[in-house]
Amino acid sequence: AQRVTQPEKLLSVFKGAPVELKCNYSYSGSPELFWYVQYSRQRLQLLLRHISRESIKGFTADLNKGETSFHLKKPFAQEEDSAMYYCVPAGGTSYGKLTFGQGTILTVHP
């Protein structure tokens, strides 16, 4: 079964501090991996996807196939990073659908 674990429901950091949002997945086949973000009163949107290797808003994510992890990192958090973050594997036998974890609410304090 496809499963995503984001162990931290809530994560608080201070502005300028490093932040890491953890994600572990259990998935049939080799999934494509995404991070989606939902800012307050905005719609869910793509933050980054592994295959493109882009760094969006200073965030990066490293895929560790051995540990089946895809942790999201940013060296210096900003207040505008406060949002709900979802780690999302997709593909393989699940085709185009996205499997969402429970999400992590990140709060960046001034």
Add this chain to the structure above:
Amino acid sequence: DSGVTQTPKHLITATGQRVTLRCSPRSGDLSVYWYQQSLDQGLQFLIQYYNGEERAKGNILERFSAQQFPDLHSELNLSSLELGDSALYFCASSSPRDRGLVPHTQYFGPGTRLTVL
């Protein structure tokens, strides 16, 4: 703005009733996905359509059905509503490769909040 629109924004109805949620994808997107977001279940995939055909099914109840029309808009029909169906229903669209079988970035609508009393 991602371009995906959903109507209505809010819907309040009673148990046992039937409602229809509507989604218009981004221009040119062939795939439409429906998701349900509730406090206890989180965000769950319901169903995917690609160019009018059902492509994948998730945890969609038998009381729920969907379709995608020739103009590519989609409707999600929820019938015999129960209190537990109260949730935020999202629609997303994408331009997938390989007839909807390969994941691609999905663009989400603002959601329809359904309240069943």
